[in-house]
Amino acid sequence: MIKGEDIVALVIIAIGTVYLVAAISMPSMSIGDPLGQRAFPIILGAIMMLLGLSIFFKPELESKPVLSRKKLFYTLIITGLLGCYGWSLDLVGYPLGTFLFLVITVRLLGEKSWFLNVPLSAGLSTALYLLFTRILDISLPLGIIER
Amino acid sequence: MLDTLNHLIYGFGIAFTPINIFYAFIGCLVGTLIGVLPGIGPAGGMALLIPLTYGQDPVSAIILLAGIYYGAMYGGSTTSILLNVPGEAASVVTCLDGYQMARKGLAGPALAIAAIGSFIAGTIGVVLLMFIGPPLARFALKFGPAETFSLMAFGLSMVTSLAGRSLRKGLVSLILGLMMATIGVDLPTGYIRFTFGIPKLMEGFDIIVVAIGLFAVSEILISSEELHSGEYFLKKLTRIWLSMKDFLNSIGAILRGTFVGFFIGVLPGAAHVTASFLSYSLEKKFSKHPERFGQGEIRGVAAPESANNSAACGALIPLLTMGLPASAVTAVLYGALLMVGIRPSPFLFQKHPDVVWGLIASMYLGNIMLLILNLPLVGLWVKILSTPPRWLFPIVLAVSFIGVYGVNHASLDLVLATLLGVLGYFMRKYDYPLAPVILGLVLGDALEQSLRQALMISGGNLSIFYQSWIAITLFIFAGAVMVAPKIIYRGRGLAEIET
Numbered sequence: 014m015i016k017g018e019d020i021v022a023l024v025i026i027a028i029g030t031v032y033l034v035a036a037i038s039m040p041s042m043s044i045g046d047p048l049g050q051r052a053f054p055i056i057l058g059a060i061m062m063l064l065g066l067s068i069f070f071k072p073e074l075e076s077k078p079v080l081s082r083k084k085l086f087y088t089l090i091i092t093g094l095l096g097c098y099g100w101s102l103d104l105v106g107y108p109l110g111t112f113l114f115l116v117i118t119v120r121l122l123g124e125k126s127w128f129l130n131v132p133l134s135a136g137l138s139t140a141l142y143l144l145f146t147r148i149l150d151i152s153l154p155l156g157i158i159e160r
Numbered sequence: 161m162l163d164t165l166n167h168l169i170y171g172f173g174i175a176f177t178p179i180n181i182f183y184a185f186i187g188c189l190v191g192t193l194i195g196v197l198p199g200i201g202p203a204g205g206m207a208l209l210i211p212l213t214y215g216q217d218p219v220s221a222i223i224l225l226a227g228i229y230y231g232a233m234y235g236g237s238t239t240s241i242l243l244n245v246p247g248e249a250a251s252v253v254t255c256l257d258g259y260q261m262a263r264k265g266l267a268g269p270a271l272a273i274a275a276i277g278s279f280i281a282g283t284i285g286v287v288l289l290m291f292i293g294p295p296l297a298r299f300a301l302k303f304g305p306a307e308t309f310s311l312m313a314f315g316l317s318m319v320t321s322l323a324g325r326s327l328r329k330g331l332v333s334l335i336l337g338l339m340m341a342t343i344g345v346d347l348p349t350g351y352i353r354f355t356f357g358i359p360k361l362m363e364g365f366d367i368i369v370v371a372i373g374l375f376a377v378s379e380i381l382i383s384s385e386e387l388h389s390g391e392y393f394l395k396k397l398t399r400i401w402l403s404m405k406d407f408l409n410s411i412g413a414i415l416r417g418t419f420v421g422f423f424i425g426v427l428p429g430a431a432h433v434t435a436s437f438l439s440y441s442l443e444k445k446f447s448k449h450p451e452r453f454g455q456g457e458i459r460g461v462a463a464p465e466s467a468n469n470s471a472a473c474g475a476l477i478p479l480l481t482m483g484l485p486a487s488a489v490t491a492v493l494y495g496a497l498l499m500v501g502i503r504p505s506p507f508l509f510q511k512h513p514d515v516v517w518g519l520i521a522s523m524y525l526g527n528i529m530l531l532i533l534n535l536p537l538v539g540l541w542v543k544i545l546s547t548p549p550r551w552l553f554p555i556v557l558a559v560s561f562i563g564v565y566g567v568n569h570a571s572l573d574l575v576l577a578t579l580l581g582v583l584g585y586f587m588r589k590y591d592y593p594l595a596p597v598i599l600g601l602v603l604g605d606a607l608e609q610s611l612r613q614a615l616m617i618s619g620g621n622l623s624i625f626y627q628s629w630i631a632i633t634l635f636i637f638a639g640a641v642m643v644a645p646k647i648i649y650r651g652r653g654l655a656e657i658e659t
Contacts, residue, residue, distance in 0.1 A: 021590050025332055032339055035354055047620035050346040053608045061335045064328055073326050084385050091384055092582055099574025111558045122384060122550035145562055
């Protein structure tokens with residue numbers, strides 16, 4: 014049975030290795046700079062690998078039973094929503110994007126009343142947009158609404 | 161000494177005019193709001209609001225901006241405590257204990273001690289600024305690359321106190337942060353490192369994007385999961401006000417934080433962030449109950465909050481005494497001064513005493529104003545905690561995203577923040593501390609570049625490090641910090657076995 018902790022340790026070793034390999038493959042010539050752009054990364058990569066190996070072979074004493082597939086799935090959905098929200102922000106615009114994000118996420122998190130959800134989400138998105146663009150002067154994209 | 165007091169009285173005369181009091185108030189108010197909003201830190205907020213100063217009298221303009229600076233330092237702690245979402249990079253440390261206090265129903269005292277600590281630190285900081293500013297500035301000039309490297313090494317040695325039970329996991333987080341700092345353009349050589357062909361990575365990782373992603377997003381992810389499975393609970397508010405006992409307990413932390421923060425602030429580098437990390441770590445190291453830190457220890461809030469306010473004062477010293485902006489915020493102030501027609505220089509005190517002393521006096525004023533503004537607000541902020549989580553969480557994300565977007569107007573930053581949030585989620589699940597990542601990211605650049613610069617100057621000769629008494633002292637401190645807990649714990653462990 015592969016424990017989650019072990020997978021994490023392997024990931025750490027992998028990160029260290031990839032980073033180290035990328036560091037070593039950098040050209041080493043640099044005028045006047047005894048260390049150059051490779052030295053520091055090489056040290057970091059090596060230490061990371063060693064730490065990963067150490068944690069893999071001598072794991073910490075306490076390892077909590079951690080992830081259930083269901084919980085992970087749920088988290089992934091929210092992450093997906095957030096990712097879409099972020100990625101489409103320029104396209105769709107802040108007011109609309111935030112509105113959609115709020116409506117869906119709030120429902121996902123347990124708000125049963127659409128009657129409350131939709132108007133409140135719309136109001137909040139608009140309020141946030143106006144607060145930041147008008148009062149604080151931070152420009153936010155309008156996206157589709159603009160066109 | 162008498163001279164200084166005379167100047168100060170002169171400054172008060174300027175600061176206490178109705179218009180300047182008004183500007184100080186507006187600055188503090190807006191600054192607090194900006195500080196509360198996750199992502200937009202004092203430098204960003206001040207830069208955004210510089211247009212408000214067009215056409216103003218120079219003194220008033222500076223008073224306004226200083227108010228924003230201060231207010232943002234205060235405000236940053238609010239979301240850190242209430243939501244585990246750092247208002248700005250320096251508030252990351254406040255999240256560690258502040259949020260735990262909030263979960264125990266002690267949000268009120270946490271917010272209160274943050275406000276009070278900030279006030280005391282700010283006041284003492286201004287006094288220190290007045291009296292020892294110039295000689296301290298001359299000392300700071302002695303910091304060349306070798307000294308800076310040793311300072312950074314000292315800063316990193318602090319990771320041992322942030323690591324909790326597993327030092328190795330803390331080191332993994334730290335190295336991760338350092339690795340992230342190396343991604344992007346290497347300034348001395350112009351070589352682009354570790355972008356793996358992804359154009360976005362050429363700019364490197366922005367601290368705000370990482371702080372929000374790693375902390376805020378992961379926090380919401382975890383809390384949402386807890387909500388979903390019925391495990392989420394926020395202990396009901398037990399008290400709103402600070403008890404005298406809490407206050408007396410924290411005084412030491414406040415004073416220590418003040419002095420640590422002030423001296424770190426004078427030195428070039430990431431003043432506020434380093435100051436808050438350092439003061440937290442020192443407080444934890446020298447406490448009789450280090451295990452309480454991270455579980456809601458009030459000193460874990462008092463120390464960093466005081467440190468970052470006094471660091472703000474310390475950071476002004478190079479600017480005011482020598483005309484050198486040593487941090488992002490002071491660089492913005494520098495720009496603002498230029499725009500109102502004043503060129504900061506070593507003679508700023510002589511040429512424009514009204515600006516300098518008016519500023520210093522308004523800082524006293526600002527401190528008082530912020531305390532008056534913030535203490536009553538504690539009750540209000542805490543009410544916000546009672547918003548149902550299913551609304552609170554998405555709203556926090558929506559607001560945090562504005563903060564992230566505001567950095568570069570790039571929606572890719574939002575995606576990056578989301579991915580970092582997933583990383584933070586897994587790190588939390590497997591007990592890898594998040595704070596060292598920020599520490600590594602912030603200090604990594606300075607650490608590497610100062611090492612290389614030092615060796616470039618000395619031609620590869622390591623003697624540059626041991627010829628500097630400052631560097632040696634800091635290395636010794638760094639070593640002591642790393643070794644000390646082992647000695648203490650070993651002693652305790654033996655005692656436990658014997659009993």
